[in-house]
Amino acid sequence: MAEKFLEVKNISKSFAGVHALDDVSFEVRKGEIHCLVGENGSGKSTMIKIIAGVYEPDEGEIIISGKSYKRLHPIDTIREGIQIIYQDFSLFPNFTVAENIALNKQLSENRKFFHKKEAQQVARAALESINIKMDLDSLVGTMSVADKQLIAISRALLQDAKLIIMDEPTTALTGREVKSLFKVINDLKARGISTMFVSHKLNEVLEIADRTMVFRNGKKIIDADAKEFDQSKMVYYMTGRKIESDSYDFGDQNKSGTPLLSLNNLSSTGRFKDVSFDLYKQEVIGVTGLLGSGRTELALALFGINPADKGSIQIEGKAVKINNPQDALKHGIGYVPEDRLTEGLFLEHSIGNNIVVSIVNKLLSKIGLIDKNTKQKEIDTWVKDLSIKTDSADNPAKSLSGGNQQRVVLAKWLASNPRMLILNGPTVGVDIGSKSELHEIIKRLAGEGLGVLVMSDDIPELLHICNRILLMRGGKIVDEFQASQITENELAEKLAEG
Amino acid sequence: MKKFLRTNEFYVAVILILLCVFIGIKSPVFFSLQNVFDLLRSSITMGIFAMGTLIVIISGGFDVSFTAIAVSSMYITIKILFAINYEGSFLVALIISALIGLLMGLINASIIGFFRIPTLIATLGTQSLFHGFLLFFIGSKYINNVPDGMLRFSRSNLITTVTPTGAITGLQSGILILVAVVIVVYLLLRFTMIGRNIFAIGGSREAAERSGINVIRTQFFIYGFVGMLAGIGGIIHGAHYKQGNPFDLVGTELNTIAAVVLGGALVTGGRGTVLGTLLGVALVVVMNNSLILIGVPSEWQKVVLGIILIIGTGIPAYQNMQAAKRVKTNLAE
Amino acid sequence: APKTAATEAPVAEEGGNYTIATVVKLTGVAWFDRMETGVKQFGVDYPNVTTFQQGPAEADAAQQVQVIEDLIAQGVDAICVVPFQPDSLEPVLKKAMDQGIVVISHEASNQQNVNFDLEAFDNAGYGEHFMKQLAEMMGEEGEYVVMVGSLTSKTHNEWVDAAIAYQKANYPNMTLMGDKNESYDDAQKAYEKGKEILKAYPNLKGMQGSSANDVVGFGQAVEEAGLQDQIAVVGTSMPSMAGKYLKTGAVDSIGFWDPSLAGYGMNKLALMILNGETPTDGMDLGVAGYESIKLVGKVFYGQAWVDVTAENVDDYPF
Amino acid sequence: MSDYNNHLDNNDNGNGKNSFQERFNATRFLKIQDWNLMRLFLITVGIFIVMSLLMPTKFPRVLNFQSMGFQMSEIGILGIAMALAMITGGIDLSLNSVANLTGILCSVILTRLAGPNVAEPQVGLAVFLAIVIGLVIGIVCGLLNGFLIAYVGIPAMLATLGSMTLFTGFAFVITKGTGFFGIEAFQKIGNGYVAGIPIPLIIFAAVAVIMIVVMNNSSFGLKLYLLGSNPKASIFSGIDNRKVLLRTYALSGMLAALAGIVILGRTNSANPDYGASYVLQALLIAVLGGVNVNGGFGKILGLVLAVFSLQFLSTGLNMLLFRSPGANFFKMFSWGALIILFMIINVVSERRKQRASIKKPKPA
Ligand SMILES: Nc1ncnc2c1ncn2[C@@H]1O[C@H](COP(=O)(O)OP(=O)(O)OP(=O)(O)O)[C@@H](O)[C@H]1O
Ligand SMILES: Nc1ncnc2c1ncn2[C@@H]1O[C@H](COP(=O)(O)OP(=O)(O)OP(=O)(O)O)[C@@H](O)[C@H]1O
Numbered sequence A: 001m002a003e004k005f006l007e008v009k010n011i012s013k014s015f016a017g018v019h020a021l022d023d024v025s026f027e028v029r030k031g032e033i034h035c036l037v038g039e040n041g042s043g044k045s046t047m048i049k050i051i052a053g054v055y056e057p058d059e060g061e062i063i064i065s066g067k068s069y070k071r072l073h074p075i076d077t078i079r080e081g082i083q084i085i086y087q088d089f090s091l092f093p094n095f096t097v098a099e100n101i102a103l104n105k106q107l108s109e110n111r112k113f114f115h116k117k118e119a120q121q122v123a124r125a126a127l128e129s130i131n132i133k134m135d136l137d138s139l140v141g142t143m144s145v146a147d148k149q150l151i152a153i154s155r156a157l158l159q160d161a162k163l164i165i166m167d168e169p170t171t172a173l174t175g176r177e178v179k180s181l182f183k184v185i186n187d188l189k190a191r192g193i194s195t196m197f198v199s200h201k202l203n204e205v206l207e208i209a210d211r212t213m214v215f216r217n218g219k220k221i222i223d224a225d226a227k228e229f230d231q232s233k234m235v236y237y238m239t240g241r242k243i244e245s246d247s248y249d250f251g252d253q254n255k256s257g258t259p260l261l262s263l264n265n266l267s268s269t270g271r272f273k274d275v276s277f278d279l280y281k282q283e284v285i286g287v288t289g290l291l292g293s294g295r296t297e298l299a300l301a302l303f304g305i306n307p308a309d310k311g312s313i314q315i316e317g318k319a320v321k322i323n324n325p326q327d328a329l330k331h332g333i334g335y336v337p338e339d340r341l342t343e344g345l346f347l348e349h350s351i352g353n354n355i356v357v358s359i360v361n362k363l364l365s366k367i368g369l370i371d372k373n374t375k376q377k378e379i380d381t382w383v384k385d386l387s388i389k390t391d392s393a394d395n396p397a398k399s400l401s402g403g404n405q406q407r408v409v410l411a412k413w414l415a416s417n418p419r420m421l422i423l424n425g426p427t428v429g430v431d432i433g434s435k436s437e438l439h440e441i442i443k444r445l446a447g448e449g450l451g452v453l454v455m456s457d458d459i460p461e462l463l464h465i466c467n468r469i470l471l472m473r474g475g476k477i478v479d480e481f482q483a484s485q486i487t488e489n490e491l492a493e494k495l496a497e498g
Numbered sequence B: 001m002k003k004f005l006r007t008n009e010f011y012v013a014v015i016l017i018l019l020c021v022f023i024g025i026k027s028p029v030f031f032s033l034q035n036v037f038d039l040l041r042s043s044i045t046m047g048i049f050a051m052g053t054l055i056v057i058i059s060g061g062f063d064v065s066f067t068a069i070a071v072s073s074m075y076i077t078i079k080i081l082f083a084i085n086y087e088g089s090f091l092v093a094l095i096i097s098a099l100i101g102l103l104m105g106l107i108n109a110s111i112i113g114f115f116r117i118p119t120l121i122a123t124l125g126t127q128s129l130f131h132g133f134l135l136f137f138i139g140s141k142y143i144n145n146v147p148d149g150m151l152r153f154s155r156s157n158l159i160t161t162v163t164p165t166g167a168i169t170g171l172q173s174g175i176l177i178l179v180a181v182v183i184v185v186y187l188l189l190r191f192t193m194i195g196r197n198i199f200a201i202g203g204s205r206e207a208a209e210r211s212g213i214n215v216i217r218t219q220f221f222i223y224g225f226v227g228m229l230a231g232i233g234g235i236i237h238g239a240h241y242k243q244g245n246p247f248d249l250v251g252t253e254l255n256t257i258a259a260v261v262l263g264g265a266l267v268t269g270g271r272g273t274v275l276g277t278l279l280g281v282a283l284v285v286v287m288n289n290s291l292i293l294i295g296v297p298s299e300w301q302k303v304v305l306g307i308i309l310i311i312g313t314g315i316p317a318y319q320n321m322q323a324a325k326r327v328k329t330n331l332a333e
Numbered sequence C: 001a002p003k004t005a006a007t008e009a010p011v012a013e014e015g016g017n018y019t020i021a022t023v024v025k026l027t028g029v030a031w032f033d034r035m036e037t038g039v040k041q042f043g044v045d046y047p048n049v050t051t052f053q054q055g056p057a058e059a060d061a062a063q064q065v066q067v068i069e070d071l072i073a074q075g076v077d078a079i080c081v082v083p084f085q086p087d088s089l090e091p092v093l094k095k096a097m098d099q100g101i102v103v104i105s106h107e108a109s110n111q112q113n114v115n116f117d118l119e120a121f122d123n124a125g126y127g128e129h130f131m132k133q134l135a136e137m138m139g140e141e142g143e144y145v146v147m148v149g150s151l152t153s154k155t156h157n158e159w160v161d162a163a164i165a166y167q168k169a170n171y172p173n174m175t176l177m178g179d180k181n182e183s184y185d186d187a188q189k190a191y192e193k194g195k196e197i198l199k200a201y202p203n204l205k206g207m208q209g210s211s212a213n214d215v216v217g218f219g220q221a222v223e224e225a226g227l228q229d230q231i232a233v234v235g236t237s238m239p240s241m242a243g244k245y246l247k248t249g250a251v252d253s254i255g256f257w258d259p260s261l262a263g264y265g266m267n268k269l270a271l272m273i274l275n276g277e278t279p280t281d282g283m284d285l286g287v288a289g290y291e292s293i294k295l296v297g298k299v300f301y302g303q304a305w306v307d308v309t310a311e312n313v314d315d316y317p318f
Numbered sequence D: 001m002s003d004y005n006n007h008l009d010n011n012d013n014g015n016g017k018n019s020f021q022e023r024f025n026a027t028r029f030l031k032i033q034d035w036n037l038m039r040l041f042l043i044t045v046g047i048f049i050v051m052s053l054l055m056p057t058k059f060p061r062v063l064n065f066q067s068m069g070f071q072m073s074e075i076g077i078l079g080i081a082m083a084l085a086m087i088t089g090g091i092d093l094s095l096n097s098v099a100n101l102t103g104i105l106c107s108v109i110l111t112r113l114a115g116p117n118v119a120e121p122q123v124g125l126a127v128f129l130a131i132v133i134g135l136v137i138g139i140v141c142g143l144l145n146g147f148l149i150a151y152v153g154i155p156a157m158l159a160t161l162g163s164m165t166l167f168t169g170f171a172f173v174i175t176k177g178t179g180f181f182g183i184e185a186f187q188k189i190g191n192g193y194v195a196g197i198p199i200p201l202i203i204f205a206a207v208a209v210i211m212i213v214v215m216n217n218s219s220f221g222l223k224l225y226l227l228g229s230n231p232k233a234s235i236f237s238g239i240d241n242r243k244v245l246l247r248t249y250a251l252s253g254m255l256a257a258l259a260g261i262v263i264l265g266r267t268n269s270a271n272p273d274y275g276a277s278y279v280l281q282a283l284l285i286a287v288l289g290g291v292n293v294n295g296g297f298g299k300i301l302g303l304v305l306a307v308f309s310l311q312f313l314s315t316g317l318n319m320l321l322f323r324s325p326g327a328n329f330f331k332m333f334s335w336g337a338l339i340i341l342f343m344i345i346n347v348v349s350e351r352r353k354q355r356a357s358i359k360k361p362k363p364a
């Protein structure tokens, strides 16, 4: 057995009452590829940030190369040879590629002076080591997610690290890029450098892990040799139960009339191109693709945030223009955004205000002020209908759990009495129990006559709630499947191609 | 080159050149050595202040207290020198004033660094605090004279010429101090790790913390350094006007900030250049001092300045907004 | 009517103990510091009268209103005021008088809501006096400019208007260049204006200033340009302020009236009214230069001006 | 949708900037909202009591309250105007210049229409016209600000810095730098009483009450708060951010104009550069009143308390130090000290609270 490099002992951490981590202990050995999996919100990133010295743990200690720390500072972690690739990359948008890559090295060497030339050499070498070509002088703020991810990776590799922690590093990468990343990780292993690999993507974990650890609700559930896991076992540990999926049953008879929404070669320069499909009442269509495939852009165009510039949109047979969200609202389109925390909710404001925000103008009394009773009635209706778990709708939205927060966003749109909903990642960050309840709600709403468009890369979810799935790549729809005629693995294969 | 055409520096340079050419055609006096010297002299203090403001803005902060620091350091220094009857070199005045400025800057830094109070609010508070302290506890009387060293400095010129009408003009030596400050700030921002840290904090404070940058220590450096520059600018200003006016400067901080922002520094932090800032200062100084030469009545000068400010900040803002639309693209074609 | 108000107020006070506040245009400048010595002296000379002086930090009419507003609230017995802008003080001074407070003004012969205004001298005569000096120094020919503290300052404008009228009538070879220049009572602004003026009028021969800061700022501009001998500079100022320029010749002659005496005189007038006395035409205020004050309407005029040049500047240590 | 991107650009300028940490700072401010009011209330009462004890014959008397009532109005109204802009996440540096420009134009109207020999009814009409036109001018100025901020995308601080210069410039052009004056009839607005209460104070109270209703009970107010707390989410909720911003700055301009009218009434004059320090004072009052500098939160009531506490402090200090010509300067010093102290107390008590909540035993 190789000796251990990092030991985490009895770490707990809570945020304003939320237990993000609860008495977690584990160790990482030299040269080991240690995978950490868990659902959204299970505490993975929090664990990493504690190791990074970004958060101070409430309890517990961390031992690195035999040295014990109660609380780490970022610079300690770096000096101890731990490099972290954050989920949000932590790059400087105002720096060039070269400056970003070289900065950490210069900092850790305690440099006093900065040399541009040297930074460029360093950066070039770092990118070459993972076989990437990139303009070293571009500003990182203007680059794509995939590029940023690659920059963050090469920045971490540059240091003489003993442990590299990667928080979901493959979300935006194509299959080829993932392959080359794995090669790098294996090379590191050969040099005795450990990797802690955090991911949702079970197939990746199965492929690369030496050791696998599963978190659920802030607790470590299991930590064992990778050989002991297969896909379904991992799912079981992550969720605490088996997912039984029966796909959404869309009565094909509905397809005869005019479609609710019909897109004709809809294009938006540089975003997506020639998108055409019909969405019927009661239909749930999934749109999937890797990050950057154009699925979010399509959703934003349909909601009027970034209007399309070519092609046509018809709603119930009538051509319409959607130039801004107000137009979308007028045509009965609701949009549940990808990032509920920054785009969907006013976290500090009351649940009630979050629900009525889109319909305030309909709550006015004769004198033009908001009618308290009408407002309260509207709020109560939706809290009840979507079973939002709270003592009072006056509590701030941030007091709710992820699943309930998502219900609030849904309620906001249902209150506006829409004809169709666009759901972008409707269950991201929602735990399994809530997730299936949300799925039921979506299916129920569709059943009641709504058209639903789901942008997601959660394969089981797509198969579970959609009747049809469109696959996007490079801004185009490249494939289409009936949910009932494709398996999870097949879809996963298709998705990762590219 | 094409990149340069889209920078703020380019716009400001174009506006500046057009303005100069226009004024020059209408009034040939503009390009006279006398006028150029006058303009340079007028730019010294604002130039020094602007260098400090640039650093703060790059770091994502705001400092409106530097004028209060400048006037306090200047006034206290003059009082000290008179009290000890010091008649020697201006350098001593400069050092004392710089140290007083540094001290006040560090007060700013502690409030901002330790308590994380938004920089605008913190410096708004200290502006009132410092200036009130000066006027109430130190003194509120004009000092109509300055110590000999300052007087000698204010009369010293690098180059002297005599105009056709017999007036003597020269290039004031203070310009050397401005040049030195500019060079130091340039080197600092361009070639040192502290400079890197300042840009990094302005770009993303969180990422900076995660990279192991000591943000609080960097803020101490920033606000201390800026306080010191304010002290230097203040004492030069006092020397130029040959008086210690405790009501001076305060209230003009927005002009300096405007000049820096016109020069392309991003108010949200992370971006800004020394060259752009100098151009911005030049633009504001030319507008303030030369519109009268072309017969723009003094009351119209502010209107013109306002329009130029709006256009100067409007064009890049609008372009950014359009660019942000384009950048959204993350299609790997 | 002011008189009834004035006679009523003191009755309410215990034992003739009065508080008289003097409000100046702004604090910190030598001119009003000197006035403060007179105000304080008055307090010393009349032990049962409390005197003090206040003023805004900037020459700003709204701030001066604020200061007076606070004084009314404190219930002072009399306010002596040197208005920055007489019109803008009317409402607040009316309020003061309605409260029975005695109001005396200075340098504001058009002020309405006052018991009396006290002027050091007749303004037209003072202005003409400067023009005579200027003309002599310029050899009665050439270009000159004038400067006032603010275009709304009544006395400043009376001085220069009288001077300009006198020049038009008596010195046809002299020319006024441009409009009245404003310095906002600020030496620095006067200096900047001065530099602009020197640039704009290269043949300038003379300048007449009005606020105490005008010749100081202008003198500095002249000195820097090395034009001490080409340009004659005269105007109101104070020896301590303009002294160094008088010595270098950048400023040639200043006139002033002693603000400490004016401050003392205002307080004296106020006390008389508080004591129920009625000041009359030709009376002696008991202050140098105000031995026989002339009453026109509500305005008393003294004869209190002094000329100061490089020769006698050292006789005036303030 | 350009303003969506604009907000992206403004808020999202670091990868990390939108993360939990940053948002939880905003939360921190929210939670102290009510505490903030309470603390402010205690401070106000505290200052009042201390001053009354120090000067029992001078401070707590009707005359003094009236005097303070006259002084509070314009700065209070400007404070509310500033608060509106700050709640959107912006700032309005042009308030003072709008007030002055309005005062000047009103004075032009008044002196033209109601010169010395004009009959009573026409004077009334002139006053009415002057007020209406004055408010319209304020709205127009505000619309320009709103346009520059919402449609051109200039950060509020710069847009209003530019417009401030522009408006002051116009004021100078109109007046050529000198003061303009009002008419007798107009002085009542600034100096009259109704039932012993100064009219300016009544105007301020009316503005405060109306604004409390607008902010708490109107759809505009709700949208304003929501937009300020999360501009991205408000776009995604179908709120037209640009329209709301435009209206907010128009309203803020109108209030500035009202302050200008009160100043004209009170001092009987309008100057291009009156009360230059008012802008900073308004900002100070807004911050002290609990308006979040990052937008989204702030109660008008807090603002009213802040105005009262600062006025008590100023007047009290003035009385205490009446023999010193520097009373004004001490006031300046104490305002600065107060604001910094207040912010530090907020931060420290919040930190202590957070630490306490961590130490608490785990909820079952
Ligand atoms: N700064 C914070 N303040 C409050 N709560 C937080 C904070 N950061 C994380 N949390 C909460 O802690 C829990 C764990 O979050 P964490 O980010 O560690 O999850 P994760 O496993 O990384 O999820 P994901 O897969 O979505 O990245 C969640 O309930 C989250 O809401
Ligand atoms: N972004 C957030 N900020 C602050 N607290 C959060 C956040 N997200 C979640 N929480 C807190 O974390 C707690 C647990 O969150 P989690 O998403 O695990 O809820 P849950 O109990 O699984 O409920 P649900 O089944 O409805 O999803 C919530 O009660 C909430 O207080």
Ligand SMILES: [Mg+2]
Residues within 6 Å of the ligand: A044, A045, A046, A087, A167
């Ligand atoms: Mg995570």
Ligand SMILES: [Mg+2]
Residues within 6 Å of the ligand: A401, A402, A403, A430, A431, A432, A434
């Ligand atoms: Mg949950």
